[in-house]
Amino acid sequence: MTHVERRTPPRAVAVARRSLPIRTELAMLLRLLGLQGAWNYETMIGNGIGFCIEPALRLLPGGIHTPQFKAALARQSKYFNAHPYLASVAVGALARVELDGEPADKIERFRTALAGPLGSVGDRLIWAGWLPLSSWIALVVFGLGAEPMTVLVTFLGVYNVGHIALRAWGLRVGWNRGMRVAQALANPVLRRGPQVIAPLASFAAGVGVPLALMRVIGSGRALLGAVIVGAALGAFFLVRLRGRIEGWRLSLFLLAAFVLFAVAR
């Protein structure tokens, strides 16, 4: 009886890394800013995840021409959906598990499990919290009579301090925790952040509405009382409609009608 030795190609020996080289980390951080460059309805930000992880995958034993590199890149470029800023957590964690040489099926299960929470947390924290807060703060500054440059620096400064910090933190924490990254989502900023930001944004909105209104209204100031009553009724009407028509569409329709009235009269 002949003995046939069934050999599988040896797994590349992964080198346990405690930290990413600074150049690799910076390349990943820069690429994270373009994460949504190929956003589409089929793979969402999947290709972007592969694009961002690629600099880390170059550190796999043998570099970019090995089957391990190609298999990892193919795996990481499949469908993925998450908030674009918090996707940095996934990018860091997935880079870590790839370089740690975890089995492919385990990485794929982990990747699938990551997407959901990173989407909902990011939406509440950034789109419904940090962005409106930054806008309202800038509108308050505008309403106080600030110059254009001051308003722009305020808005872009406040917003991007949070934006860049979140992306950088996400990449770092994802890398440091790897498979155990779920614990990072219990971070107080992510868990309680939306509950803290929403009241702050509400206060800023309260201050900002009258201040911004007064600065923009100019010659219409004589009709201030009517504007306030009209705006309150309009807001009540929009809220009652519960999203059946968006405010910007209604604004376009009403303003276009006013133009026709003003021109054709």
Next chain:
Amino acid sequence: MMTALLPLTLLGAVVGLDTVSFPQAMLSRPLVAATLGGAMIGDPMSGLIIGATLELIALETLPFGASRYPEWGSASVVGGALFAGATDTQPTAGAMILAMVAALATAWVGGWTMVRLRQLNAKWAARSRSGLDAGARGTVIGLQLKGMTADLIRGAALTALAVLVFAPLSNASLALWSADSRISRAFAVGIATSVAAGAAWKLFHASIWARWLFGAGLALGFAMVLR
């Protein structure tokens, strides 16, 4: 206005790209994009005024996930430039309303172009399926860069087209403008404030604390403007 078409087109491209593709630093928010649009014409303050008004409206639309929303970046450049480009002999309030209409209409078309671009990205990804499945580095990076370049071109084309259409239209309309300046301005501001207040309600309706803070802020804001 037409002499500034090239810089406005470039600015529209950059802020259009910023909306989703790169770097999402909110250069595309009306407050920023309209001010920069106005600055290109030599009047950043007018750009800021229209930008703040559009920002009040834009606060209602937040870019959640795959939802469809107007593209405020390129649109605000157009709005800011049109308002800043109004001459001293033209009615300011009329110019403001026309700039808002131009920006809102461009934002609408811009939102549609973003959807088309996403569909195009999907088509390109499907065509590159074999390369993606093989883990080809060039395919992954190429798709990403192709999508960003297409978005840049989208923003540029949209801005240029909108300026070419709305600048003469705005001038022609202003020559015929007959509405009272105070009423025109009050109407525009009233609409923007309505939408902003509706958007603010979304922030605080779920929390009693937030409601109280909104009320306190409103009281403070009115006290500051009426003093």
